[in-house]
Amino acid sequence: MRSETMVSFTKNMLKLDETLEALLLEGLGVQGQSVRAHLDLLGHFVWLSHYGLPPVTEASETMQAHYDNTMNTMIFQHEVEGLEVRLADGRWVAVPPEPGTFTFMAGEQLRVATNGRVPACYHRVRTPSNRERFAVLFGLVQNPGVEVRALDELVDEDHPLVFNPLKHEEYVEWRYSEEGFKVDDALKAFCGVEKVTAMV
Numbered sequence: 057m058r059s060e061t062m063v064s065f066t067k068n069m070l071k072l073d074e075t076l077e078a079l080l081l082e083g084l085g086v087q088g089q090s091v092r093a094h095l096d097l098l099g100h101f102v103w104l105s106h107y108g109l110p111p112v113t114e115a116s117e118t119m120q121a122h123y124d125n126t127m128n129t130m131i132f133q134h135e136v137e138g139l140e141v142r143l144a145d146g147r148w149v150a151v152p153p154e155p156g157t158f159t160f161m162a163g164e165q166l167r168v169a170t171n172g173r174v175p176a177c178y179h180r181v182r183t184p185s186n187r188e189r190f191a192v193l194f195g196l197v198q199n200p201g202v203e204v205r206a207l208d209e210l211v212d213e214d215h216p217l218v219f220n221p222l223k224h225e226e227y228v229e230w231r232y233s234e235e236g237f238k239v240d241d242a243l244k245a246f247c248g249v250e251k252v253t254a255m256v
């Protein structure tokens with residue numbers, strides 16, 4: 057991809073992603089000023105992914121099921137399908153690579169920022185066809201060194217704090233350690249308020 061294409065793609069995506077993040081938070085009752093303050097703490101990234109030919113012709117898992125440790129990730133699949141998301145009832149659903157569409161994926165940081173109101177999306181990549189695959193990912197992520205905290209408006213008597221402030225760098229290091237791989241809900245194990253109370 058030419059660099060001017062990347063620059064204009066990134067600029068446009070940043071606007072779109074911030075708009076979606078703002079709509080989502082405003083929908084939950086967060087005031088405009090707080091939304092802006094939240095967005096100001098975020099950086100963004102672009103990833104260009106290439107998956108080579110799957111080793112076997114039947115459906116093969118090319119990326120293990122996981123949560124993104126981002127605020128959100130927007131995924132563009134180029135022609136070849138593969139992205140699957142797990143629904144609340146445990147069923148896996150394929151997301152078709154429709155031209156001109158993208159998938160907005162809630163990450164673990166959004167789960168913390170929304171005080172658990174927006175769950176992170178569990179997903180994987182399984183390429184049912186014997187084809188190489190390209191995907192472009194754009195996302196928002198908390199700036200390095202800044203803790204992710206639940207937004208004030210989303211914590212009250214009816215919605216007590218679910219997560220202690222999340223130190224992203226420490227979480228990522230622990231998440232991919234032997235201990236982190238052992239637990240199902242790593243985020244809760246790492247900074248869940250309930251877990252801390254239980255340990256006291």
Ligand SMILES: O=C(O)CCC(=O)C(=O)O
Nearest residue numbers: 105124131133139181191
């Ligand atoms: O390639 C895709 O469709 C998704 C990739 C993904 O989930 C990731 O890189 O975290």
Ligand SMILES: [Fe+2]
Nearest residue numbers: 122123124179
């Ligand atoms: Fe992912």
